[in-house]
Amino acid sequence: MQNYVYEFEDSLYLNLTNRCSNDCDFCIRNIKTGVSGHKLWLIEEPSAATVIAELDKMDLAPYKEVVFCGFGEPTCALSVIEEVGPYLKSRGARTRINTNGQSNLINEIENTAEIIAPYIDAVSVSLNAGSAEKYQEICHSEFGTEAFNAMLTFARQCVAAGINTTMSVVDCIGEEEIERCAELAKQTGAHFRVRKTIKESDRY
Numbered sequence: 001m002q003n004y005v006y007e008f009e010d011s012l013y014l015n016l017t018n019r020c021s022n023d024c025d026f027c028i029r030n031i032k033t034g035v036s037g038h039k040l041w042l043i044e045e046p047s048a049a050t051v052i053a054e055l056d057k058m059d060l061a062p063y064k065e066v067v068f069c070g071f072g073e074p075t076c077a078l079s080v081i082e083e084v085g086p087y088l089k090s091r092g093a094r095t096r097i098n099t100n101g102q103s104n105l106i107n108e109i110e111n112t113a114e115i116i117a118p119y120i121d122a123v124s125v126s127l128n129a130g131s132a133e134k135y136q137e138i139c140h141s142e143f144g145t146e147a148f149n150a151m152l153t154f155a156r157q158c159v160a161a162g163i164n165t166t167m168s169v170v171d172c173i174g175e176e177e178i179e180r181c182a183e184l185a186k187q188t189g190a191h192f193r194v195r196k197t198i199k200e201s202d203r204y
């Protein structure tokens with residue numbers, strides 16, 4: 001069973017890829033095989049047609065949002081998002097991407113936000129640290145310290161494109177670091193949120 005589409009709380013989630021440009025110390029993939037009973041390691045990535053065929057069978061009205069978020073960085077599958085996003089909008093769904101904010105580097109483009117703005121309502125960017133060095137220390141991006149500034153640029157571009165943008169951190173990074181992150185998020189114009197760290201004892 002390939003879990004491309006799964007329910008979590010009051011929303012529907014799309015698991016398009018297991019690829020990621022980061023290797024975060026706190027990544028859920030290091031300690032779990034899925035989320036809320038759904039196993040999320042993929043044997044192969046779905047095409048847009050496969051995801052749309054699955055969504056075609058579903059009533060989307062009961063879900064608060066449809067979220068591009070699985071066991072990997074969704075924008076590694078940007079070409080799939082570019083087809084599934086407009087389809088979701090045509091079905092009247094509210095859409096969100098949870099991302100590490102490195103799409104411009106991953107996809108070698110200047111402004112991902114301009115591409116996704118017509119069909120993505122909200123973006124949640126994992127900020128995670130208050131400096132490029134600290135970010136690289138815990139997130140281990142394949143792009144090195146360049147990833148941090150690219151992520152901040154992405155967030156600014158999302159705000160400018162009119163996407164409801166939130167930057168988030170996990171609560172285990174300490175009060176001072178959280179304050180630095182809150183200030184950085186403010187500078188981009190994004191909202192700021194502190195997320196609870198997922199522990200091994202939480203249900204998979």
Ligand code: SF4
Pocket residue numbers: 020021022023024026027028029071072073100126139
């Ligand atoms: S960016 Fe997300 S998916 Fe990628 S390693 Fe970090 S926590 Fe995991």
